[in-house]
Amino acid sequence: MQIWVDADACPKVIKDILFRAAERTGLSLSLVANQPLKVPPAPNIRSLVVPAGFDVADNEIVRRAEPGDLVITADLPLAAEVIEKGARALNPRGELYSPDTIRQKLTMRDFMDTLRSSGIQTGGPATLSQADRQAFANALDRLLARQG
Template identity: 65%
Template sequence: MATIWVDADACPTVVRDILFKASERTQTPLVLVANHALPHPKSPLIRMRQVPGGFDVADDEIVSLVEAGDLVITGDLPLASEVLEKGAFAMSSRGDAHTPDNIRARLNMRDFMETMRSSGVHTGGPNAFGQRERQAFANALDRWLAKSK
């Protein structure tokens, strides 16, 4: 059975709540990985893996444990790229699927934007997380869950 892994340090609470409900509804194992304890329902399906603080420690933990067919929820593009190489699926907390077809272009854009920011250009950030983003995530998660069963 596939497991859902969550790069939970930066995952919005509303997304975690959607994941908790979906895990219980579909009986899908869910693992939160973060460098600090996060509240989660008491359930044999939902676990919290607390890792030490440090650069990419949670990412490295996910990469070491994820298996082909699992789903990783992350906004971290290098992590998404690594789990895709292992045959897992990756999705942002906004419901955007990271795929072998789009990950390289997204990494290139990320690097370009970082270069722009480091040269003093203000690039702004993502739009606020609202009802539209919440619904997009829930819909994308439901599609993945339906395919994975």
């Protein structure tokens, strides 16, 4: 299993959890972003820099992800695409998307986009809390335990 991270918007605390997990398990961890990122000096952890542009990092992750891989992203269209390829998608709040839940999330996202385009203020996501961080770490540990 390879772990891919949609790293441009991934919180630092989540990256740190992923670095520790990769160092502990030896799994390959790749952070994909449109700017250089500092990663620990480990042979199984790397940063992949892609050109700047709309969805360039997402498209690179979709191109490289394989069945059984894990993608860390809060981007719902990216999650849907990698799930369709047989990979798994986990958001930074610890929610593992499934084919059913991703369809529901995309429908809600489209609905909220429609509301925003009509001038209704919908607000953004809440700040990542300590409970979210713990939920992510727990979900990641469960996924990695199934690999072992």
